[in-house]
Amino acid sequence: MRYMAEKATTQIYCWYGDNDFAIFEQVKKWREMFAQKYSALNVVSFDREEANVTDLVQALKNAMRVDSLFGSEKLIILRNFLQPEKKEKKTDEESKTKDKKEKAEPRDEAADALVELLDKFSGDFFIVFIQIGQPDGRRALFLKLKKLAATGRAEIKEFKSPRGFEFKQLIRQIIEKKKARFDDSAIELLMATVGNGLWQINQEIEKLIHYRQGEIVRREDVDFLVKGKFNDNIFALMDEIGAGQKSRALELLHDQLDNGVNEIYLLxxxxxxxRLLIIAHDLVTTYGIKDKNELARRMKVHPFVAQKVLVQTKQFSREQLESLYRSLLVIDTSLKSDNVDARLLFDRFIAGL
Structure with a gap:
């Protein structure tokens, strides 16, 4: 009987992309389902980077043989067989010699063996190729997979990291899957504190669920338990904004986005x-608080954050902070309701300083 295939003829799957969390969650799900239906002994995996070529080729051939002892059904997971060729430093002479071969198809004995084996493996086998990032489109193996996909024998799927509102939706799905409850402000603060790392987000969600013991997770729980990685670049960005250095502020902002920082997280x-600066400004001007520890106690933040905020309050007036806050609310509304370029919105924000 066919297993897990969406189409009766689909036996080969290629999953790639920068969303490694989603890829490995999918692999984990398939492993568990296959082991439950057949046996964990019927699931085998190989990593191109963890074995020498000779042993790997022989192991692949053995894995693709039908073993009647454990049944004919097998799930074979193959990782890093589609990765781009690693570039090595060459001398000037070597570079000149190899320039003409730059576009040539990279050779890989293990991958080449798979090209042949894909046409011969059992009808009860399922093969999953995993590649974090983009596969090398020049490889004969990937070209073979594309050819098989055109006939329905293979399926190629890219797992993209969620951006913007999709990221928040994915966090909600993770929480729902764990049968937990988080209020919206808790999710917002979790994103702001951790960033767009899904692995860490998942770990923090587990920690918060364990802490609340079945009760709804609220903003104050995140504030108390999650160790924020208050990015120094955010403080630096606010310094440049306060000093009116638009070009430097724009450079720092672009660095954040170019390094993969989620737009919702940055916002x-x-x-x-x-918001912290507004609160601190009021406490400083109204009560004359100048001690970072007292400010941290009043604001319920880490003293490190209080110290940074205390210094930055001197760069802004209350009116400037309120204006900045309103501008960010406009960006927030646009990101949630319009199909707009987030980078353009942030650029306009800096230009309007």
């Missing part, structure tokens, strides 16, 4: 920072 961090 939440900036909004949170300005």
């Amino acid at each position: 939440a961090m900036l909004t949170r920072q300005i």
Whole structure:
């Protein structure tokens, strides 16, 4: 009987992309389902980077043989067989010699063996190729998979990291899957504190669920338990904004986005920072608080954050902070309701300083 295939003829799957969390969650699900239906002994995996070529080729051939002892059904997971060729430093002479071969198909004995084996393996086998990042489209193995996909024997799927509102939706799905409850402000703060790392988000969710013991997780729980990685670049960005250095502020902002920082995370961090500055500004001007520990106690933040905020309050007036806060609310509304370029929105925010 066919197993897990969406189509009766699909036996080969290629999962790639930068969302490694989603890829490995999918692999974990398939492993568990296959082991439950057949046996864990019927699931085998190989990593191109963890074995020498000779042993790997022989192991692949053995794995693709039908073993009547454990049944004919097998799930074979293959990782890093589609990765781009690693570039090595060459001398000037070597570079000149190999320039003409730059576009040539990279050779890999293990991958080449798989090209042949894909046409010969049992009808009860399922093969999953995993590649974090983009596969090398020049490889004969990937070209073979594309050819098989055109006939329905293979399926190629890219797992993209969620962006913007999709990221928040994915966090909600993770929480629902764990049968837990988080209020919206708790999710917002979790994103602002941790960033767009799904592995850490998942770990923090587990920790918060264990802490609340079945009760709803609230904002104050996240604030208390989750160790924020208050990005120094955010503080630096606010310094440049306070000094009116638009070009430097724009450079720092672009660095964040170019390094994969989620737009919603960046917006939440900036909004949170300005909110803290408004609170600190009021405490300093109204009560004359100048001690970081006292400010930290009043604001319920870490003394490190209080110290940074205390210094930055001198760079802004209350009116400036309120204006910045309103501008970020406009960005928040646009990101949630419009199909707009987040980078353009942030650029306009800096230009309007």
